[in-house]
Amino acid sequence: MRAASFFSDDQQQQITTLTEHLDTQALLWLSGYLAGLARNRTLPGQASATGARIQAPAQPVSAPQDGSGHRITVIYGSQTGNAKRQAEALWEACQEAGAPVRLVRADQYPTRELKDETLLYVVISTQGEGDPPDDAIGFVEFLKGRRAPRLQQLKFAVLGLGDSSYPEFCGIAQQLDARLAELGAERLQAAGMADVDIETVAAPWRQAALAWIRQHALADTGGAGAPAPTGGAQAPSPGQARAVTREQPIPAELLANQRITGRGSEKAIHHLELSLAENGLSYQAGDALGVWPVQDDALVERILEATGLDPAQTVPCQGEERPLGEWLKMRRELTVLTRPFIAAHAERAGHAGLAGLLQAESRHELAALMSENQVLDILQRYPAPWSACDLVSSLRVLAPRLYSIASSPSLYEDEVHLAVASVAYERDGQPRWGVASRHLCSLAEGDTLPVYIEANERFRLPDDGRCDILMIGAGTGVAPFRAFVQERQARGDAGRNWLFFGNPHFQTDFLYQTEWQQALKQGSLHRIDLAFSRDQADKIYVQHRLLEQGAEVYKWIESGGRVYVCGDAARMAPDVQQALLQIAQRHGGLGEEAARSWLETLASQGRYVRDVY
Template sequence: MFGTAIKKIFRKQTDRPTDEITVLYGSHSGNSEFIAKEAQTYLKKNGLTAITQNVAKYDVRRLGTEKLVLIVISTHGEGDPPESALKFYKNLFSEQAPALTNLQFAVCALGDSSYEQFCKTGKDIDLRLEELGALRIHSRVDCDLEFHQAASNWVSEVLRKCKTIENEPTPILIRTENLHQVHQAIIKEKVCLNEGSSSETYHVVLSIDSDFRYQPGDSIGIVPQNQEPLVDQILKQLNFCAETTVIYLNETVLLKKLLIGQFELTSISKKLIENYQQLAKSAKLASLLTDEKELHDYIRNCDVLDIITDFSLSVSPEDFISVLRTFQARHYSISSSQQKYPREVHLMVKQVQSEQKGRIRSGACSSFLNHSLEPGCPINIQLIPNEQFRIQTNGTPMIMIGAGTGIAPFRAFLHEKERGKADGKSWLLFGEKYPQTDFFYKAELERWQQTGLLNRIDLAFSRNQSAKIYVQHKIEEQATEFFDWLNRGAHVYICGSVAMGRDVKQAICRVIQTVGEKTEPEALLYWGKMIDENRIHQDVY
């Protein structure tokens, strides 16, 4: 009874009935926002009133007063909400979430089926809304990287379910080529930052036009090309010659040209394997598709050449390309400030390389940027804004935690700070393997520390001693000062791998628990409060 009374009080604060359809989105790369705004356009074309809103700016309590809400939400990393949706997600699953017995909803979930937790955030939200009493007007749709058809169908079906529509809805076609504007840049310079290291990392400088505007925290999207030796191996395995042609988009094109520049070959997904199985009809492959663990391991470790080798088949060129995924842009955090370099974009590109099944595998985009393109070569780029990862400009202290190429946006922040665009204290915790080869931008960082631009720097070189040391260990090593910065309102920025981000969160919560003399649940509440205050900023991949 007491809980019900609290919920009524909580709900009354935002009692605002509306006839509008609210289309909410939570996005990392902009795909969810794009679909939400396309949905709004089609709703309006069919005579409905609709608004779009980023969940980062939406109060969960308002759901209790809405009539119809459409939610387009992506999943980031290994099943996590995108950063813009962290606060919404947390509050939706809290005990204070409102009863939603008057709400109708539909969810469009976005993800990448090469990850085990495919579309997890959308699935979670879909079930939670039902738990809170909302009525689902259309089944959740789970969209893979090539989302245009599934998203178009979702919008079409939602329109059909809206009782106010009397006539046949306007045909829906969400065209992804309108998602991000393409700009042309020129490779200006490439420098290996860690000569002698086991994993090359390059500093890549792009020349840009004066109308290309970006901010520190943003990323660049680049569509790569496949390496010719990999394409030749695939052609040989399929018994196709270099001159084999194929009909693609009503044109006759060399198959080799398509495989180099159009399709993903270095990664595979569950959907690709399912499509391939329709052609192969392999009992062994059918068995793999029923074992989730083995399937996920296969997807993580294998590529297109593996699948055509392990499950061989005789197929036409047209049928073969029908199972492939078109290239998706790879995202690289910008490591420069336009205040300092008005006509340049700086990137850090780690060469992705591993050995699997006796064959060296190379990342498509890292190889394209580091080894294929030379200075003077043109390259198409897309701007990927990240409004959740912005430098503090009001004297607020910043703790920047990065591993490997995760230092890139913090170099941009410090360039910006050098130009007088921020005046708060700053602390960098950076981790890599060896100080001799992997201390990226050492001269700049040391100069910034000497001049007081960077107030503190802590380094974690994991292979420089017998026991591995990572940035999370440095956080706990400096626990008292770290907690003091938190209590003084510091914003925490985390950039690196998903696993690193998870370890850093756990280390920060342990610091809050030990230095702050809190229980584990209280430490998690403290972390949650920082999320509510938009003091946690993550760019993990």
């Protein structure tokens, strides 16, 4: 049967070649897969299946060609949504300028098209110790590998997002910027390296990009390109509520704050319930809640004591004037060390040893210093004079924290639940804590805090309710799986749910124990495997339970199941990945390279996804 209105002769031949030897089951699977692609590739401005308006495309959207050879491609790789937002901002600006542009998430970019690109902008974050975001792993590996083509025809620019509290600041962006140039591409502007105060770097980078586009990419059409694709950000209609964003959060009232670890536990984990009834926020299972914290008064006082500065002194910075105490409490990071602050303090203190940690050969020592100490520790250990203005300028801007949502919107329509681990310890006999967890866990019922929803489009339940899912989480990494099980039950999904959960002790650290037991009894949870690491002589973690059940795990995956991982990015997530590779080799008969290819294929299909931090 010929579908002449949709396919060219070449495309029709490819379809025939692909399908002529497939049996009925394979064709049915393929039809479902293609239907899923169609749902994901809804064009901007069209309504989704749920009726929600899509603001920007998550999948490739073809831009019209104007004959000038200057179609713009914007590729993004984003772990928490910040890089996605910056890429969308550039995409929208290009549309407003009339430039033909497409926006593509890195894991959906057809790498075979790279050799034909002429104008490319890459917006990418760096995770942890210099790793790419999960949705860009394949793209980064392709670009760094031997299959990457020569790119003499390409002009490009890179915007990196990172965290200067890690030694490998914007490392992935720097690598891609260097690699594209190495492949022969022409760099249009210096790579932008944005810390958590993203706009201070991203805004001028974006302005420079647009200036070049207007001057060169649109020159052949007199400054106006072909009509831009419809969609993008929609202007609010009169009376419409303003958008709730990272920069414009909205207050949510605390309904409940309950510690859910037992007496004697080394972890203080709280279950929080917040009301959305008055602010109109909505979310999906798998999303995160962004929370803007404030610094504890006691910590602010200690910072002021260590510097000898007056909290009432007015300090101008970044176009604002505020009392120093307000800058420290509301606008600056005090619990996180960064390279710029260490460099500035080392210079003031005249301490060669501290300055020496900033050298490349001392990266491990620097990483240890930054992970084990806070701003106050450096101020006390290496006394140095600071002016109020210099201190505010050298400290990093306070950023919101993201917490995986632990509730189903179908079950709790007007609420959002969180599982928050309170970070608290002592350093030299003095208390130290994490800014957000300290703030959240100390809230009382009726208190409010500014929040917004951070959509996590990759960490979603399957549309097909018959699909089996395996959920792997340790500690508060179990939070989104509470939401998943609730949502699957509310939807009446027929697929099986298997949870792997780990924590130190059964008696004190079995988070949501009664709920999991009830879910097993009701049949909304089909299997649970537990790893309480400190309840026996040999430590047992979730990866060990995976290996123990390897044959069944492999069977679930090979029959179409999806694997979700949530939790610690430094240890748990890599260990789980290694366990999955071993399972593929032991129970699938795959070699080492074939096992890696198997897991990469699962990731590219959205069947192995991670929400790690």
